Amino acid sequence: MKRVAVTGVGVVSPLGASAAEAYRSAYRGRSGIGLLDAPFAHRLLSPLAAALRFNAEDHFDPPKLRMLDRVSQFALVAASQALDEAAINLRDVDSGRAGVFVGTAMGGSHTVDDGYKTLYGDDSDRLKPFSVLMGMYNAPAAWISIEHGIDGPNLTYSTACSSSTVAIGEAWLRIASGGLDIAIAGGAEAPLSFGSLKAWEALHTLAVADACAPWASCKPFSKNRRGMVLGEGAAMLVLEPWERAVARGAFIHGEILGYGLSTDAGHITRPSVAGQAAAIRAALASATLNPSAIDAINAHGTGTLANDATETAAIKAVFGERAYRIPISATKALHGHLLGAAGALECVLSLLAMQHAVALPTMHLQTPDPECDLDYVANCARDGVPARTMLSSSFAFGGTNAVLVLGAGASR
Amino acid sequence: MTTTFERIVSMLVKDYQLNADALTPDSALDELGIDSLGVAELMFNVEDEFKITLPPEAARLATVGDVVHYIDGLVAAQHGVPVPGGLIKAPLSPAA
Numbered sequence: 464m465k466r467v468a469v470t471g472v473g474v475v476s477p478l479g480a481s482a483a484e485a486y487r488s489a490y491r492g493r494s495g496i497g498l499l500d501a502p503f504a505h506r507l508l509s510p511l512a513a514a515l516r517f518n519a520e521d522h523f524d525p526p527k528l529r530m531l532d533r534v535s536q537f538a539l540v541a542a543s544q545a546l547d548e549a550a551i552n553l554r555d556v557d558s559g560r561a562g563v564f565v566g567t568a569m570g571g572s573h574t575v576d577d578g579y580k581t582l583y584g585d586d587s588d589r590l591k592p593f594s595v596l597m598g599m600y601n602a603p604a605a606w607i608s609i610e611h612g613i614d615g616p617n618l619t620y621s622t623a624c625s626s627s628t629v630a631i632g633e634a635w636l637r638i639a640s641g642g643l644d645i646a647i648a649g650g651a652e653a654p655l656s657f658g659s660l661k662a663w664e665a666l667h668t669l670a671v672a673d674a675c676a677p678w679a680s681c682k683p684f685s686k687n688r689r690g691m692v693l694g695e696g697a698a699m700l701v702l703e704p705w706e707r708a709v710a711r712g713a714f715i716h717g718e719i720l721g722y723g724l725s726t727d728a729g730h731i732t733r734p735s736v737a738g739q740a741a742a743i744r745a746a747l748a749s750a751t752l753n754p755s756a757i758d759a760i761n762a763h764g765t766g767t768l769a770n771d772a773t774e775t776a777a778i779k780a781v782f783g784e785r786a787y788r789i790p791i792s793a794t795k796a797l798h799g800h801l802l803g804a805a806g807a808l809e810c811v812l813s814l815l816a817m818q819h820a821v822a823l824p825t826m827h828l829q830t831p832d833p834e835c836d837l838d839y840v841a842n843c844a845r846d847g848v849p850a851r852t853m854l855s856s857s858f859a860f861g862g863t864n865a866v867l868v869l870g871a872g873a874s875r
Numbered sequence: 876m877t878t879t880f881e882r883i884v885s886m887l888v889k890d891y892q893l894n895a896d897a898l899t900p901d902s903a904l905d906e907l908g909i910d911s912l913g914v915a916e917l918m919f920n921v922e923d924e925f926k927i928t929l930p931p932e933a934a935r936l937a938t939v940g941d942v943v944h945y946i947d948g949l950v951a952a953q954h955g956v957p958v959p960g961g962l963i964k965a966p967l968s969p970a971a
């Protein structure tokens with residue numbers, strides 16, 4: 464297996480419109496969550512979201528924009544950032560040797576929502592001609608290939624909240640096995656349509672707004688956590704063989720060391736300690752690392768009652784007593800749950816945290832929960848944490864658990 | 876009276892931010908960035924603008940002029956009235 468370097472990162476997120484900006488916001492504990500400013504907000508029980516200020520006209524010509532759902536807009540901007548930073552000339556890559564791997568849980572949700580409004584709300588048959596191609600789940604990945612002329616594998620993964628962790632992991636496998644020379648991998652999500660928000664609301668997993676501080680409504684691992692907050696955005700990484708990156712003098716953000724998958728095979732939403740622990744163990748095994756080699760963790764940490772207690776137990780199951788000494792960050796307190804883009808955003812934040820020798824904070828953790836008693840780096844970033852390895856975990860509805868092992872990047 | 880051509884031009888300017896001065900009946904849609912897929916969307920909006928219904932089969936429309944003639948034909952057939960202008964501003968019938 465080849466070593467795999469991350470040579471470019473791109474982010475469009477509630478924490479900022481670049482990876483560096485998102486990292487700074489996360490470091491400072493600046494929340495991207497707030498009350499949603501939308502015409503339908505009054506019909507939501509709790510109009511919370513981590514929404515973007517994103518002006519699509521700044522990025523796309525009008526004829527092209529008419530064909531892009533918001534999710535594809537995010538994906539394209541993040542992918543361009545990542546490729547620009549990697550400074551790769553894709554013409555130097557052999558045909559078929561570059562690929563695109565994108566995760567999304569809800570695809571073109573706004574397009575689908577608009578179509579239903581026309582059909583059922585307006586009682587009209589006037590569905591727009593682009594409805595299919597804007598709503599289809601593989602549109603974000605397809606547009607990246609079209610924009611950059613990437614003619615190798617073009618794959619879309621939809622495993623709910625673990626979609627983009629799966630996408631990065633599957634891309635890692637292709638690069639590590641020698642099947643590809645370049646991969647764009649990550650995720651995109653634009654779930655803040657009325658229909659999507661109402662559907663999530665009906666599931667009773669969304670947080671109730673904190674009356675005093677809406678931006679602090681997502682409280683991972685806190686006793687008074689009330690649920691998750693939906694967020695939108697995209698994060699993309701450029702992966703390539705380590706030797707290739709070194710040979711061309713690329714800046715290396717870090718390394719993907721391993722990737723583990725498991726499936727709960729139990730309940731459609733309820734997480735399982737055994738399933739989460741199995742994914743962590745599988746990731747460690749693929750990296751040929753012992754649990755003792757892991758320095759820090761970016762938790763799935765959604766802020767739901769079920770996940771955070773389960774995840775804490777799973778970390779203890781794998782790491783034993785040492786679990787109490789591993790800094791664990793849950794950045795969803797700030798950027799919300801980007802569903803199919805969450806894992807990629809957290810992977811990028813983790814790589815940047817290692818570069819800065821920082822453990823990012825788990826914000827809004829004011830009330831300790833006896834069931835969640837590990838070191839979550841509560842409320843304030845911790846400097847001087849020289850992590851060389853991190854886990855980035857994503858656990859999904861449907862039961863697909865995915866964990867990446869990340870390396871800080873210097874020679875091993 | 877506004878001609879069909881002028882109404883198409885104003886749609887292209889508004890929806891595709893094209894330069895009105897550069898648009899002529901001979902302008903190729905493809906060169907304006909409107910490929911066959913784009914034409915499908917343009918014609919969807921044309922249905923609303925001209926209050927016509929497109930037949931199920933797709934028409935082969937290569938230029939702005941093709942679109943104008945196609946619309947004029949549909950308007951005449953579906954509204955049973957002479958086309959108000961078409962490509963030229965003069966009334967079609969001197970007697971009108």
